[in-house]
Amino acid sequence: MCSKKEEKGRLIRITLKEGRLMLDWKGVLGGRGAYICGDIGCIKGLLTKKGVQRLKKALRGSFEEDGLLQVADELRALCGR
Numbered sequence: 143m144c145s146k147k148e149e150k151g152r153l154i155r156i157t158l159k160e161g162r163l164m165l166d167w168k169g170v171l172g173g174r175g176a177y178i179c180g181d182i183g184c185i186k187g188l189l190t191k192k193g194v195q196r197l198k199k200a201l202r203g204s205f206e207e208d209g210l211l212q213v214a215d216e217l218r219a220l221c222g223r
Contacts, residue, residue: 144179144181144183144184144187146181146184148179150169150177153177153178154167154178154179154180154217155167155169155171155175155176155177156175156178156197156213157174157175157176158173158174158201158203158205159171159172159173161203161204161205161206162205162206163205163212163213164213165213165216165217173201174201174202174203175200176196176197176200176201178217180217180220180221182218182221185214185217185218185221186214188210189210189211189214194207194210
């Protein structure tokens with residue numbers, strides 16, 4: 143959520159597939175995607191009201207809050223934080 147410019151391969155893609163948020167590590171899942179860096183500040187930023195709004199706008203869809211919490215937990219675990 144920091145709008146940092148990075149190479150695509152260094153960012154983590156989040157997709158919305160059938161109303162469910164998913165991490166797309168290989169960048170092969172269909173549908174709209176949003177990219178986030180692995181910084182803990184960006185991961186925490188997803189959980190703010192502004193972060194949720196930005197993610198919904200980027201993905202052009204809505205999702206359950208539980209799905210967002212699950213994705214944030216996965217990101218924290220995989221980034222070692």
